Amino acid sequence: MSELINSPFVGIVLCLVSYQIGLKVNKKTHIDLLNPLLIAIGIVIIVLQVGRIPYEAFNQGGAMINMFLGPVTVVLAIPMYEQLDTLKKNSLPILIATGVGAITSIISVIGLCKVFGLEDTLMASLIPKSVTTPIAVEVASKQGGIVGVTIAAVVVTGILGAVIAPSMIKLLRLEKYPIAAGLAIGASSHAMGTSKAIQIGELEGAMSGMAIGMTGIFTVLFSLLL
Incomplete structure (x- = not known):
């Protein structure tokens, strides 16, 4: 039993199954607060606690999934390419x-801290809470931050976004301004927010994807001045 728990298989399967459950719950309820990733995180925590599975054992598989974060982000270039003319204008x-x-x-982070x-x-x-995880980790490391805290901050920021x-789009009446809506989502909540922007509309998704890359570049440049 211990050999099974300590294998990467447990972490990978637990992550995939938990996220699939989150997707099904979100699709059936249509409640924004029941975000698939948020549900998956809750399920993983409960299983690890109840099953007394060490985090180190779980992370053998989790680290393998984390390895694909960078390449997966590149997929966001597809909606951007489809809206290339709008991006140029x-x-x-x-x-x-x-x-x-x-x-x-x-x-805002510096001020609140x-x-x-x-x-x-x-x-x-x-400081890099609003950019995608691969960039955030590098920025935090260079600034002497704690990578674990950075990842947690990025996840929370993305889920909130x-x-x-x-609701924010409706409140600020941005339904008629998809470019502004998409840029706001991507600049503040990176890939997790962009996944929602794509559901809202194709143009919003493209703009949000563009904002991820540009905000990441600006964050790296600005962090060098700190």
């Missing part, structure tokens, strides 16, 4: 919006 607004989004995220008296290590860990994006 709006290149300047896209640059400005993603640049402002990146610096706003960084400044100062207000609550958090250590510089935690601040460095939280995916959950509240539809």
Whole structure:
């Protein structure tokens, strides 16, 4: 039994099954708060606790899935390519919006960390919270942050973005401005938010995908000045 628990198979199967359950629950309920990833995280935590499975054993398979995060992000280039003409026509607004989004995220983290008296290590860990995980991990590492905290912050930020994006679009009346809506989602909640943006609309998904890359680049550049 211990050999099975300590094999990468357990982590991989647990992640895949948990996410599939999350997808089915989300599709049946149509409740944004019941995000598939959020449900999957809950299921994994419960199984690890109840089954007394060591995190190190689970992470043997989890690390293999994590390895594909970078390549999978490239898939987001497909909707961007399909909206290439729109991207070209709006290149300047896209640059400005993603640049402002990146610096706003960084400044807000620094400001809140100062207000609550958090250590510089935690601040460095939280600065790249709004960019995709591979970029966030590298930025945090260079700044002396804690990678585990960074990953947790990125996940929470992405889930919140995916959950509240539809409501925020309605609240700010951005239904008629898909470019602005997509850029806002991608700049604030990276790939997880983009998965929701794609469901909202093709143009929103393309713009959100573009925002991921541009916000990531700006975050790296701005972090070098800290």
